[in-house]
Amino acid sequence: MANLVNLESVSKSYGERMLLDGVSLGVGEGERIGVVGLNGGGKTTLLEVLAGLAPPDSGRVSRVRDLRMRVVTQRTALPEGSTVRDVVLAEYAAEHEWAADARVRSIVDGLGISAIGLETPTATLSGGERRRVSLAAALVAELDLVVLDEPTNHLDVEGVRWLAEHLLARRISLVVVTHDRWFLDTVCGRTWEVVGGKVEQYEGGYADWVYARAERARLAATAEEKRQNLARKELAWLQRGAKARTSKPRYRIEAAESLISDVPPPRDSVELLTFAKRRLGKTVLELEDVTLGTGERTLLDDVTWRIGPGDRIGLVGVNGSGKTTLLRLLAGESEPETGRRIEGKTVRLAHLRQELDDLPGDLRVLQAVEAVAGRVTLGKQELSASQLAEKLGFPPARQWTPVDDLSGGERRRLQLVRLLMAEPNVLLLDEPTNDLDIDTLQQLEDLLDSWPGTLVVVSHDRYLVERVCDTVVALLGDGKITHLPGGIDEYLTRRAEAPLAPKPVGPQGDLGGGSDGGNGKVSAAEWRAVTKELARLERRLDVVHEKEAKLHEALAAAATEPERLMELNTELKTVLAEKDELEQKWLETSEAVE
Template sequence: MTTPATSLINAEKISKSFGVKPLLDDVSLGVQAGQRIGVVGLNGGGKTTLLEVLAGVEPPDSGRVSHVGDLRMAVVTQRDEFDPALTIGEVVLTPLGVAEHEWASDAKIRSVLDGLGISGLGLGTRIGELSGGERRRVALGAALVQELDLVMLDEPTNHLDVEGVQWLADHLLARRSALVVVTHDRWFLDQVATRTWEVQGGGVAEYEGGFNDWMFARAERSRLDDAAEERRRNLARKELAWLRRGPPARTSKPRYRIEAAEKLIADVPEPRDSVALTAFAKRRLGRVVIELEDATLTTPDERILVEDLTWRLEPGERIGLVGVNGSGKTTLLRTLAGDEDVSPGRRIQGQTVEIGWLRQELDDLPTDIRVLDAVEDVAERITVGDRELSAAQLAERLGFTPARQRTPIRDLSGGERRRLQLTRVLMAQPNVLLLDEPTNDLDIDTLQQLEDLLDSWAGTLVVISHDRYLIERLADSTWALFGDGKLTNLPGGIEQYLQRRSEMAAGGVGSSRAAASARSDSGTIDVKMTTPQRDSAAEREAQKTMRRLERQMEKLGEQQAKLHEQLAEAATDVTRLQELDAQLREVTAAKDEAEMAWLELAEEWG
């Protein structure tokens, strides 16, 4: 076993180009035993190339890469190189010398296979029968079951849900292996990385710490560099301001230079003016946005996902939707968009509603025109907040350089087509946005540009994402599908979701991580609950309290609705707006408290 002082990989003046573009230019760096390094940068900037050159998957054009002798290393890239005739068991277990019937007795192997949902796929299943996401999870599992000195991963969270990302972070933190990981998942990066490499312009800049520390360093660097581009500086400062004002866990690391950070962000406003946006959204949308009444959502094979659902979206509401794969998130989004039948039940849509829907599929793009033409086909200019943007400006903010805007769509990568799809959705200026995994294939800089655009966007937003940071950044409320036929509000956000999932697994309710992940995107499982012996008097009292809380929440909800109306009417009276906003905050806090109390009783007494 290597010691903490051991240098595992050394790269000396390495260069690598594809065509005329140099991705790495005279780069020297190294990986030490025990280090956990996150690799960030723009898409196409050389992150994957750096990882593959260091791993020996790709040779450098010049320079030298050396590995310590007997280095135990696993590399999981985005390439799919498995023989489709092999079974999952042959890929994951055979290299370990473990028989398929013996793996369950090994706690380490069982933890990995369950944590990634691989055991639920069936170890006898052939690789050729799996989806692309399932193959990526198998490749990840095949690496993590091994005893290693170094693990190198390229975008490992892309095909994991929120719970899977949490498990992976915990697993990597518990290992003694060094880690090099390319990722755009900012929460994951901040959890696992003790060092960050930024690949940019052929070079690699190194920073101590994870995402929070890297953002501070970028903001400080921009402040000191008078030649830095103004928009990036403002974005970095704005992002840092949000991080510093967020939950304490984000800002508790001793690496922060707190006084310098506070000085840097002293004049940065809140990311969103919620009062003004809500008032404007009310004027754009009216009272009715999208409502589902007594709706039942099913899979194509008629299995029930959500039953007897009544849900009303409010003007300006920002909702994050989470749940394990196959729980019905995309089906619910399709239902809100009017693309799914809700029988029995009904769907109501306001007369002024204009829906912008970012699907996971890429089947709505023409292929024989240029990128800019495809954007201008939707509109030539849009207004976001108090800013007016041309089609070219919006495309550039979402990652298309002026040169790339002239590229025919048929020549774009899958990730670029995804970004173009998002650009076209925003260019239509919808007042209701439905986003299904918008972060797929977006780098961190483009994600920040998207979030900055949406900070000024007045409308109702529902976003499905496994990106925990994005949900916390954009959404004001979190809702979850647990596979129990219900849509559940989570006042405690992602933390409450993960806690509930952990409690369900520990109590045998629903499914384990393995069974949950094995459902695939087209189905779900039945949830069977074992009812314990109860104290009947205590149960009656609990049910009575729950009914009282339900009445209280209903009244508070009515007060919220009235306050939203009053805010819209007082849009030009600053003093009145402040008074109403204070009242709204009090009512919202009381409602959240009542909801939390109701949820606690519901968990115990059902």
Template sequence: MPNIVNLDKVNKGYGAAGQLLTDVSLGLDDDARVGIVGLNGAGKSTLLRMLARAEEPDSGRVTHRRDLRVLSLPQSLDLSPTATVRDVVLGSLWLASDMGAEHEWAGDAGVRTILDGLGMGHLGLETPVGPMSGGERRRVALAALLVRESDLLILDEPTNHLDVAGVDWLARFLKGRRGAFVVVTHDRWFLDEVCTATWEVVDQQVHVYEGGYAAWTLARAERQRVAAAVEARRQNLLRKEIAWLRRGPPARTSKPQFRIDAANALIADVPPVRDSVSLQRLATSRLGKQVYELAGASLTVGDRTILEPTTWHVGPGDRIALVGANGAGKTTLLRLLAGLRQPDSGRVLTGSTVRPAFLSQELHELPGHLRLLEAVEEVAKRVRLGDRELSAGQLAEVFGFTDKRIWTPVGDLSGGERRRLQLLRLLAAEPNVLLLDEPTNDLDTDTLASLEDLLDSWPGTMIVASHDRYLVERVTDTVYGMFGDGRIVHLPGGIDEYLARTSSAPVVSTSGTIAGGPAAAPAANGMSAAEVRAARKELGKLERQLAKLEQKEARLNESLAEHGADYDKIIELDGQLKATRAERAQVEETWLELAEQLPAD
């Protein structure tokens, strides 16, 4: 099938930002599911605008298939303050296409399902857009895209302002939707869930990888490993050449080098994410036995009950995630713990040694008159994080600020850079309790990885309110849910349990087909109990066969390394290895087909 969009040797740059893309050639087919990643300012949004032909390249060509229907959600929206939900979602006020008759609002289940899924089902047709928050306006605009059919959907940060359930719903909707889509997002769980290809925008180029975020991470690590190995070999050869020149050329002999199961070596060599026992011990020594305790605490905001009389204990070294819908009270609870609010009744007991740092969603507390490094050194010039001691400049480098960037005035920083600086200043104060409200907002994937690396070795108590499922599962150990009914509910099953408790109606695509819904046990495809038992027995047999093939593959790889100088033996072993890998792939395919037929355990 020919591509629906082609970029041919595209170049794009701006005066202040410099060159962003150089000689980029890419293509999208009609069922592409592409996630775009890269540092802030690398050119991701620019690439999206050119894919949509909303912006022309400086040189090169962007071509669309004839009659291609493209819908795009930009980062910034310009909606009339007098517009209503009806005008934006059903009318042609914002988008060129018109939904048609207003009765479709009531009659089209897909429209109602989309608004419910995005958390906007409570809005009426005549609700004005003007008084809405930025997040609500963005969700209304996203709904306007999803109710319309298109061949290519282009989404710039669609998960911003969606809660965990909303992100899960959007992922299921996109997976069941016909047509291609391209998405820029920093939500790594979402990238893994919906994307079958990843484009990395880096150094004015776009590198293409198969798979989602996890596959891209491994592929990039492998690329860096290969580059490091090539450079090491080059340096080694250079040293040999110099030595040969000094003592005269001896007989040139060489021994072939073979890569032995590089991907497995990469994974096997990775240390544990964190030493929880040591961190707990360190946290207890820094904090004592008491951190926070809510004793019959209650709180209301306006007509909303945030907390019924609640008893809740937070101990030293606890790493807690708070999840819940927007407005459930997560931010208010963090402000209560930070001492910025008082309960209506009951008490909030805080340990005497607690030194909290509260990361809010606002950026107003940053000193705009200082340069970046000065803003960090204003808090501390040297920082100890766990077993690491860093200067203010080194800490800034961890968060992606180069030598030149650290002298930029704070007032000139982008939103993402200001967010990074906000985190820097918090950590520089060396708190022993972190209260983080949506810490991943405006951070690119590389900065998120650096932040998580720091948090892994951070010995203290951490409470994180976040819709970022990847972060929650990466850096916290315990999940609590807030469901808008005044309770703080422990969720031993984590995010999956939260989604099961808040599961909504099935996802209905614009074509009227059900694209997803609450988790349910797969059908047994009419298999009898005897057939299920036989299938499970065969599954076990295939698993044992796979284990033997993996062992055989490992032995062949070892033999290849041992016979590196024997050309004939290498040819023989390489043939056996290829045959073994092909057999293993076939067995894996048979196992997968059989596993999909069986009902869930």
């Protein structure tokens, strides 16, 4: 498989900080690669160097001739005086040309470009709309490689699913920086972790990356015990809380189960509910006979909704459905047209908004946190201001950075730290995952696991909602708040069945395809053949894995027999080579059924 882009011994620094240090890697044809790492660790820099937006300080970047590549960064500069049509459909002279292309129609509808309006001047667009327009403009082109930096930040749950299905159906090469773990697991076949100036490479998506990190930490017995425990806890949730991934080799599942066998459930719901009732009493937040509108639209029509002590609620809906408006109403920042909002006497409410609140720029990070409180108790954990800041991504050295010098993601984290330091018992979180890296997200989820309060979360991050929430409700555009016992899966099913909703892609699905290799359809016969081949490969992997285990036992027993050791070692290398080949075949075959 030929590489489309190669990096050879590439280094890149900003000031005294080395972000890439002698990195060598490549992007192959058809590869889908997720890039993860801490905020400020070099993920965006890696993308910019790979895409040619920034030159390396040393080393070489090479690309195949006539590479068709598009890049969508977080900087959304659109041409002055342009309309949405000018940007997205610039290559089409007439309406019928793009309207006749099913792939382009799917992009225009799937990313909400039709709802924005093709004749809308780009100068009037919000930041999220500009990002969606830039993404659509990239995807309508015929491509070999697309490079995306946080593409899910301004998409709702449905939009994230559409983008995943579109990229899988296109079968183009992809390099994407994202903290959306469902997206990583669904789309990406490889993961790059940018850490300490290096890029660690892993096979598989998010779940495989979590497993590999936990296993590496366990085998090496490193001093990073906190990270290991957190990774194992995340694995416990992946296995117990999410639907089993039956397309994994059995030996991988068994290894993961062995690794997490002694890990307790992520949270004790009964204990937290009891604690919450003692802290909050019976009444927390209630809406009675509320009607709420925005402009000419009615978001809530005579709705009564009672949120009790210890409730952990995920709120979903398409962009523009009114989720943020509803949170502001719950927070008491706005008034309903009719009806009333009731707040319990013991409620201490905190609201994390999408907008960055004013932060004290004249202070340093730790000072800004200690200005709220010196210590905080979150469930059974008592933490100092410095300890909480460190948990949410500010190591001791970084805690003395002036607030004005922080990046956007770091300012978002500081806002969250200050909010938690106030020890609220009711949390309203509006897209808390935006600009947070995966390690910080895991730490936030770990804190919320033991937090005994009432929680309402608006997020497009399915992992976060399914991890920290017990209930999912939706705004479906009918003026009601709809409870969804089946969670986000039920929401997506309802949306797919609604009029004009985009149809999901599956074994028999079709995204309309372009000239990039077909229309996404798989016949029943092909489907059976692929699943049969997967089963054969998994049986063979089981045999090879058992042989490998026996060889390791034999090597241990032959520790004092040099000749026998050499013979066994040669046999082990042969087995490992066969195992690698089988796993590669399994990964390639499994792409046909994902």
